[in-house]
Amino acid sequence: MNEFYVLLKKELTEMWRSYKFLWMPILFLSLGIMQPLTSYYLEDLLKEFGGLPEAALIDFPIPSSTQVFIDTFSQFSQVGILLITLSLMGMFANERNKGIAQMILTKPVSYTNYFLSKWTAAILLITTSYIIGVLSALYYIRLLFEPLDLKNVLASSGYYFIWLIFVLTVVLFFSSILKKTGAVGAASILLIMILTILPSVFKQLLKWSPGNLPIYAHKAIQGDSLAGTIPVLMIAVILISGMGAVAVYYMKKTEWMR
DSSP states (O other), rough: OHHHHHHHHHHHHHHTTTTHHHHHHHHHHHHHHHHHHHHHHHHHHHHHHHHOOOOOOOOOOOOOOOHHHHHHHHHHHIIHHHHHHHTTTTTTTTHHHHHHHHHHHHHSSHHHHHHHHHHHHHHHHHHHHHHHHHHHHHHHHHHHSOOOHHHHHHHHHHHHHHHHHHHHHHHHHHHOOSSSSHHHHHHHHHHHHHHHHHHHHSSSTTTGGGGGHHHHHHHHHHHHHOOOOHHHHHHHHHHHHHHHHHHHHHHHHHHOOO
């Protein structure tokens, strides 16, 4: 266990030195603030910068606080997941290419602790950024719109948080088996896009896909029925654990450090 904490401290120190704990929360903060402000001032922004004729009439209904919160998650899905991929895709690949992994793993260091330390550090980074982003969105939603139901907010945020954990695990999985960071990023984004799009096309066939977690996050904030979420959560947890186990097995059983 002491070995794990030493490796975790190393990962967190590297994240601080590379300013990930600075720019990632700031970017999620910006995403959380931007959506409520844009939704509330959309009509004024179009009048000012839209290049519309002066006589043009614009009548945009102010969206509900629920819709603004859903749109905030959409921002996290579009921009936030890209940021997560870019920030994490080199965690294993870079250390392999630079020989750092060989320096660490030639010592009596467990491959499991090596993987888990990076996974835990990534979770801490994403959790911090995500909480800041959600809180900033909730603050401006409360300021400009109607307050949201706390129970629905917690449930919705929880479903989306599990989705982010799944996403970062996908990125670290590909980073552990692919040496080129560009390939890691491309494979991660492609798989995440497939998991996000296909459940809406093959609803029955993929009704338990982790790609449904953002959909359940939307349903939770609206107070809709969440029937069928337990299998989705179980599949997500199984896949997260499975990707971690496969990554560790791959590092152990192949000439991974070469």
